[in-house]
Amino acid sequence: MLRVRPALRVAFKRVPRRAMATDSIPFIPPESTKRMIRGRGPVQPMPESPTFFSGHSAYLDRVYNLEKQLNEFTSLMHRAHITPLPKVAEHHIGHVPSYWRDVNEMYQILGKAIKGTQYRRLISVLTQLNKLRRVALLCGREDIAQSIEKIITPYEKSNKAVLESLSTGRKRPEPDEFGRVYAVGRRKTSSARVWVIKVKDQEFRDASDRGSVPVASCIVNGIPAAQYFTHVVDRERLFRPLKLTGLLSSYNVFALVRGGGTTGQAEAIAVGMAKALEVLQPNVKPIIKQAKLMRRDPRMVERKKTNLAKARKAYTWVKR
């Protein structure tokens, strides 16, 4: 510490000294002394980004920022009593369509090429933000939805509106004004168009009618199903969705089926029936799903190959 005579010390304190060019100790503005080492002079500036030493700094900055904002919006939704969503509500969110830029377009935003894993990580965060936005919209909170949209829009394709209008998406069958649901089922080369309608509740006219059970009918190509499918096995296949859900007498079925043979046609109608039932009564979905009735069976007849008798059957091997 510099020891100064009392008189001069007082002068330093009470009278601000003017800086002169001939001063032995030059006046240095305090701001410029920030990054200086005494005796060694100025030091180089530090990197701007806190993730500089991780490599892929630009990409990581964006991902960390998005993840941070995702956390912030999640807690905002918690405070707005929207989340956590009950499991039942999760099913009613529906499919959230997204049109994110591909890897090459992301290069333009980030200024550097990113790998597949890095791209997928970025997209997963964006998808979560998009889902939050959809939930906020469903709950009527447009303000939250708009602030999320501001963040995710730079990562969406520029022609998103065009793509949205073009894509019809997978249409979920809906009941019409009479309560009929139309669905299509296919198996092997058969395709069935199926209409499912709920049986009208019968009015009991008198006491003798009480014991009667409402009768449901199933008509295939204008013929009752029992007549159309002569084999019992085919009939079992046909009514499997209704039997498993216990709705045999609750729904009428009208089907037009073409192509294939008896088994294929029966199973095609069953698939269509299952799809329609799922719409009419969503609570039967787990039963139908477990029985694999919703699935269009992809097995088709395998083609015959050259040098083989059939698809797999080989000709008898001859030693000579």
Added chain:
Amino acid sequence: MMLAEKNVSTSTGKPSWDWQRMLRARQRRAAVLEYFSKLGSTQNRNNTYQPHHGLNRPESSESLTLSALVAAGAHIGHFHSLMFPSFLPYAYGTRAGVTIIDLEQTLPMLRRAANVVRAIAQNDGMILFVGTTPSLRPIVAKAAGRLGANGFHVGERWLPGTLTNRMGLFGTEVARSQKLKPDCVIFLNPLSNLHAIRECAIEHIPTIGITDSNADPRIVMYSIPANDESVRTAEIVAGVLSLAGQQGIKWRDRPVDSLEDPVGLDVEEDELSEDSDGEAEDVKGDQA
């Protein structure tokens, strides 16, 4: 109805979920809870420990207690046969086949490390937090954020050559124009980053690290013997060190009257006050 149909409307069979009704029910419940929480116990969510407090409410090195470290599981080491021989001075004993770390030594070592970080930050040094597992990622990011422009973090894989091959990794222009050598590196999982520790040793950079019982405490300059597998312990350590760094930066950036002391002559106030007012006035009169 045989099966529950609360989500199906009768007319068209179209399923529906009343979001507004769900919101209103939740708001009512929250209002009831809020009303009754003012009555009875004064304990609420804010003054009770929550898991996110470790990350967002760091403790200072002075206020940190042994109980807090024990609660975080900082004393639990690895299986006794895996103990590194050099770790023996920091081992309290074994329990259930596991080495128990002596926290009465850990705490002063943590405070020493905090002092180092505080001094480095005070002198405008660059501090780098390294924690390469997914659970350590948010911790190092938060700790670096507390140090502002002086804080950096590596939450992903350490790229070999970050310190020793700066020209190759970042380019000659950046390497020449910017300061790319941190003044201190803090490792939350040193055993997974031995290459990084070696690079720091080559470049003469002081290191601080959480060393578990299966690690050699001499690999880092200022070791903090504690459980490196516990996330809560890492939160505490990173919180203490980042808070110390924050204090150093605050002291560095404290407002100083620049005209009074432009070059930092360290004129002490005590000596000035000893002089009488009469003398000062005489001097003033002479100058005028």
